[in-house]
Amino acid sequence: MSGKKSDHGDAVTLANILRTDIDQHRRLPADTELAQSITVLARAHQDATWRRNRAGNELRSLLREYFPGFLHAFADRPGGITAPEARAVLAIAATPAKAARLSKPQITAALRRAGRQRGLTTLAATIHQQLRLPQLRHPAPVEDAFGIQAVALLATLDAECANVDRLGEATAATFAQHADHRIITSFVGVGDLTGARLLAEIGDDRTRFADARALKAFAGSAPVTKASGRSIRITHRHVKNNRLAAVGFVWAFIAAGCEGPTRAHYLTRRDHGDRHPAALRHLYNRMLGQLYHCLQTSQTYDPIKAYRPPPTHPTRAAA
Structure with a gap:
């Protein structure tokens, strides 16, 4: 490579990419x-x-x-x-x-x-x-x-x-002037500043993310599976939106300290062997999916629907 640079050549290259592979590129979000x-x-x-x-x-x-x-x-x-x-x-x-x-x-x-x-x-x-x-x-x-x-x-x-x-x-x-303020702040551990940071990175374009999994990957809360032969390793994401990941850690930390289903979920993950950061990431991943659903359906957070109690199986009496 000679290292030669030309603004005209760069513009032609970008134009050809958009001309031939425009269907492979995602459009910018249409936020208000x-x-x-x-x-x-x-x-x-x-x-x-x-x-x-x-x-x-x-x-x-x-x-x-x-x-x-x-x-x-x-x-x-x-x-x-x-x-x-x-x-x-x-x-x-x-x-x-x-x-x-x-x-x-x-x-x-x-x-x-x-x-x-x-x-x-x-x-x-x-x-x-x-x-x-x-x-x-x-x-x-x-x-x-x-x-x-x-x-x-x-x-x-x-x-x-x-x-x-x-x-x-x-x-x-x-x-406070945004229509999603009521929905976002209805979640446990989300105030005005935390909610504003969430909305700032997620946006209000409902078509930006295809599903909740896409949002979780964008936020870095979803794990990554690395499989090679017989080796399978599950780790957390390093490539992510760092701003959304930072506010997500604060959100999960506050929610884990509040009495209710969020703290119960955090303690359950700790009982399963997760360390503190991993348990917070799992809780954040769960709440982020709930936030995506609430924004798509325009409904506020309901802890009863979000965390249904585990089914109870009656024990049979000994004969």
Whole structure:
């Protein structure tokens, strides 16, 4: 191969492919404009969430090097260091030396700026005590350098947290306008943001997937069978829609924790020998087929129809 490239030649090649093999190619989904706008917002919110997690991990890794006491102070708080209270305190005390000089009124004011309204005095006293606990220290100039880097990472984290909140509100508001909102959110473990991500990747073109098996393969929940001679191996799919697979794991994880048939199905798979990820994939595969059926028939989720109780066989009395 010479490696020569020509835009004209590429265009001719693509035109010939469509001219001779057009019946072998699938048309693009005919989603509505509202569904396309939900796709844009849901993907933007998902990207912002991933960036927030990455920024939080970078900041956590940095604090572990020179300020582990701060991580310990907010280890049991919801959200950890990504919570507004933790970010507000870190903004005024980026080094152990500054944190040790903080007073309770200063911490209370920072918590109030973060939006905290209840339990300010108790929480401020707890944080004040934990930030003063002895820990291994770096030399003062080194701590100051770490503090400057932490403030820079904190600015990135603050921006991504604001983006997640802003895009989340826009995504939920737009998704609520869609006709499939009622059907998708009727499933266990599906809220506005999770449902918006599901609709964003599935779309509202009912002819896009030939059957539920096609949707499951697209989502990566259906297993793959590799047979060669006497060897038969069943594994999970690696080629899939990664966004749909990510939201599917969250959906299955939440549904498995809710009392009802979804948790019973998850526990049944665990009893059969499946590990946690495999059991969640099996549950997601089951719920995805139910979602496909409900969208095709325009009906909401009914757990009684979705998970029928196993048949009971009466035991014969011993003669």
